[in-house]
Amino acid sequence: MKGYITKSSSNILDLIEPWDLLYVDIDPDDGYGGIIVPRIAETEAELDRWKTKIINKEWKLEGVVTKEILEENIYEVK
Numbered sequence: 226m227k228g229y230i231t232k233s234s235s236n237i238l239d240l241i242e243p244w245d246l247l248y249v250d251i252d253p254d255d256g257y258g259g260i261i262v263p264r265i266a267e268t269e270a271e272l273d274r275w276k277t278k279i280i281n282k283e284w285k286l287e288g289v290v291t292k293e294i295l296e297e298n299i300y301e302v303k
Contacts, residue, residue, distance in 0.1 A: 237289065238276050243269055244292035249278075253285040261287055 234240055241247065243266050250259035266272035278284040 237286065238279065241272065241276070241289060242292065243267060243272050244295075246290040246292075246295060247275065247286065248288040249275070250285040250287055251283075253282070259285065 245265070247264045247266070248261055249264055250261050252260045264275060266275055275284070279286050
C-alpha cells in the first residue's frame with residue numbers, strides 16, 4: 226500500500242483529527258512525570274477542547290497514533 230501525504234504542517238496539533246489516539250499528560254507540573262492517559266476524541270468539538278488544553282499547557286501531548294494506524298492493526302473478534 227502506498228501512502229500519500231494529504232496534510233502538511235510543522236505543528237502536530239494541525240494534523241490531529243477525531244479518532245486519533247492521543248497520549249496526554251494531564252498533570253504536567255507535578256514534578257513526578259505526570260499522569261499519562263490515552264484519549265480519543267469522537268468529535269471535532271471534543272478535539273478542539275483538548276487542543277485548547279494542550280495549547281494552554283494544562284495538558285502536555287506525549288504521543289499520537291493516527292486512526293489509520295489503529296484501523297490497520299485492529300484484531301476483529303467474531
